[in-house]
Amino acid sequence: MARYIKRGKVWQYEISYKDADGKYKKLRKSGFPKKADAISEAGEIEANLAKGFYTVSQDILLTDHFKQWIEIFKKGKVSDGTYRKYLYTLSVLKKHFSTATIKTMNRVKYQEMLNEFAEGHSDSSVKQINVHVRASLENLLDDFIIKNDFTKGAISKGGKGTKSAELKYLDFQDFIKLIAFAKEKINPIYSSSFMIYIAAMTGMRFSELLGLTWDNVDFEKGQIYVKRTWDIYKNNFAPTKNDQSVRFLAVDSSTLQVMIKIL
Incomplete structure (x- = not known):
């Protein structure tokens, strides 16, 4: 229940209410030139409290x-x-x-x-x-701390133009050219071309390739066991993206031959 007090030339309301934990609290606000203004705002707050929207005394950023x-x-x-x-x-x-x-x-x-x-x-x-x-x-x-989701209906449109599909993705012919070029440039001293080739042939993520070691390659069964990644920020091994990412990948004989040459 709200009560109203005149302090000098302005009005103040004071609302007593019970919070979510069952504790009694008071909410005060003054500075209203007219009593009707204080009654109007206090009435809105009491209506929200009645609906379960608890008033927090301190707003936060x-x-x-x-x-x-x-x-x-x-x-x-x-x-x-x-x-x-x-x-x-x-x-x-x-x-x-x-x-x-x-x-x-x-x-x-x-x-x-x-x-x-x-x-x-x-x-x-x-x-x-x-x-x-x-x-x-x-x-x-x-928790009834705020009444409305101010993000609802927000337009998430960037001001920077999006790349066209031609710039974002390789078509099949370009993909074939990339595989051939990477395979041709494979060098035991430099890993970039080898990683591009293995990624193209297996679909492994970049972090999974970084975390791949030879003991996780089964040449007899033609499989790669993906069980971890490499964290480039911590410079150490890390778990896969999720449990489903731990998996065995079948590798064709041609790709295995390329890997054997590097080994």
Whole structure:
């Protein structure tokens, strides 16, 4: 129940309520020139409390919320590469959303800030930022800390032109030329051509190729056992992207002969 107090020339409201933990708290705000203004705002807050939307006394920056979220829910629970993507999103928020708070942000403000970042960035970069921020809001929505998802309906369109399919992908004929060229340039001293050739013939990821050792190649059965990767940031072996990535790959006899020559 709210009560209203006149302090000098302005009005103040005071609302007593019970939070999510069952503890009684008070929320006060003054500075209203008219009592009707205080009643109007207090009434809206009480209506939200009645619906289960708990009022937090302290607003927090979106950057602080996101940093806390990734440290609790992502750090140590996703791959290092994936976690670096979340850290990149945090750096973008600090640059383009530095003054945004979880309680004052709305769809218009969010889209404006997203548009600011979109200039000079691709569609995929903008989409990644939006996906990360949206995921971080789920707890706030579930706990009734905020009422609306301000990322809903956001347009993730970058200002940087996307590459055409011709620039992004090789057609079959170019792929055949690449395989032939890489095979011709294979040299035991330099690994680049060899890795390109093996990647083309097996479909292995770059990090999986870096983590491949000869003891995981079975020349008799014609198989490669993919069980780990190489982390270029930590300069050490690392797990595969997921459990499904641990697998045996069949290798044709021609590719095996190329590998034997290198061995």
